[in-house]
Amino acid sequence: MAKKATQLEQIGDGFDDVMRGIVSDNKNIEPEMHKAILGSKDKPMRIGSAEIPCYILDDETRVITGRGIQQAIGFSKRTGGQVLSSLLRRKELRDLSKKLFFQEDLLEERIEFTITEGNNLEVKAYGYKSDTLIDIANLIIQADSNGLLKTDKQKSLANVCRVITTSLSKTALIELIDSVTGYRDIRRETIEQILDMYLKKEFATWAKRFPDEFYMLICKLKGWPYDPKSFKRPGVVGRYTNNIVYSRIAPGLLKELQKLNPKNDRGNRKAKHHQWLTDDIGHPKLQEHIYAVLGLMRAASNWNQFNRMLEKAFPIKKENLLFDIYQYDEHGNKDL
DSSP states (O other), X not given: OOOOOOOOOOOOSSHHXXXXXXXXXXXXXXXXXXXXXXXXXXXXXXXXXEEEOEEEETTOOEEEEHHHHHHHTTOOTTSOTTHHHHHHTSHHHHHHHHHHHSOSOTTSSOEEEEEEEGGGXXXXXXXXXXXXXXXXXXXXXXXXXTTOOOSHHHHHHHHHHHHHHHHOOHHHHHHHHHHHHTHHHHHHXXXXXXXXXXXXXXXXXXXXXXXXXXXXXXXXXXXXXXXXXXXXXXXXXXXXXXXXXXXXXXXXXXXXXXXXXXXXTTSOBSSOGGGGBOTTTHHHHHHXXXXXXXXXXXXXXXXXXXXXXXXXXXXXXXXXXXXXXXXXXXXXXXXX
C-alpha cells in the first residue's frame, strides 16, 4: 500500500535546494533516449581524409560517433573501437585531463541515441558531443608537449590533432556539422520565420517601453548615482540593455535589429530598437522579459550576482532552435 503524502520538509533558499525540493529523484525512472533527427552514415563529415558520421539529436546536441573521433585524430578505420579509450585512460593522461578539463575521462559521457534507417527501423547508436573531439585533440597535443607520448604512432596523432585545432574551433565544428547534416538551412529558414513574427518592416512611433526602475536598478547594482529627473545615462547602458534584453528574447533578434536600425556617423540610431517590434508578439514578449529581469535585479545584491542569475534564468538566445519531432495526443502526452 502506497504511503500517504506527507508535508514537505522545509528546504533552503538556494536555487539548487529549491530545485531538489521540486524535482523527483526517483532513480527507477530511465531517461528518455534521444533520437537523431538529422544526419546519416552515408553522408559523413570529412576532416582531412577521415569520414566521420555525425548527427543532430532532438535536443540540438551535435554528436560524433566514437569511431568517427578515432578516425578524425589519425587512427585508421580498421582500428578497434577501444584503442582511443585505452590511450586516454592511462594514468598520466587521466591526470593531465583532470588538470585541463576537471574531468579524468573525456569519453565517460557517452550518449546513447537512436538512428532511423530503412523501413523506419530504429537502430541504437553511441556517440559524443562534438566538443569532445576538440578537447581530446587539445589533450593529446598537451600530452605530447609534456613528453607523455612515447611511440611514433602516438606522436603522429599529436600532429593530426594540431591540424584539427588550428583549422577548427568548437564553434566552427558545429557549423561544419550543421552544414553536412542540412541543419544550417533549416535553422536559417526557421529563424527568419521567427523574426517575421517579432519585427515590423518599418519602425513605429516612439512609446515608453522600459520602466524607470530598469535603469535605476542598473545604476544601483553598478554603484552609480541615479538621477530620476535626467535622461542622461552612461553610454555603456545601451550595451547592457542589448545584452540583458534583446539578445535573450529570440534567436537572431539583436543581430537583425542592428541591421534594421544601424548607427549613423555620429553613433546614433534613427529609432529605438523596441520601435521595430510587432505589437502582437514583439512588444508582449519584450514586456514579459523586462519584468522577469526586474525581479532578478531586485533580488541581486550586486552586478556580478545579477549577471550570474540572468545567465542561469535567461541564457542568450543563440541561433539554435529546438525541433519537437513528436506528435501529441489529445491529453498532451507524447505519442511515440
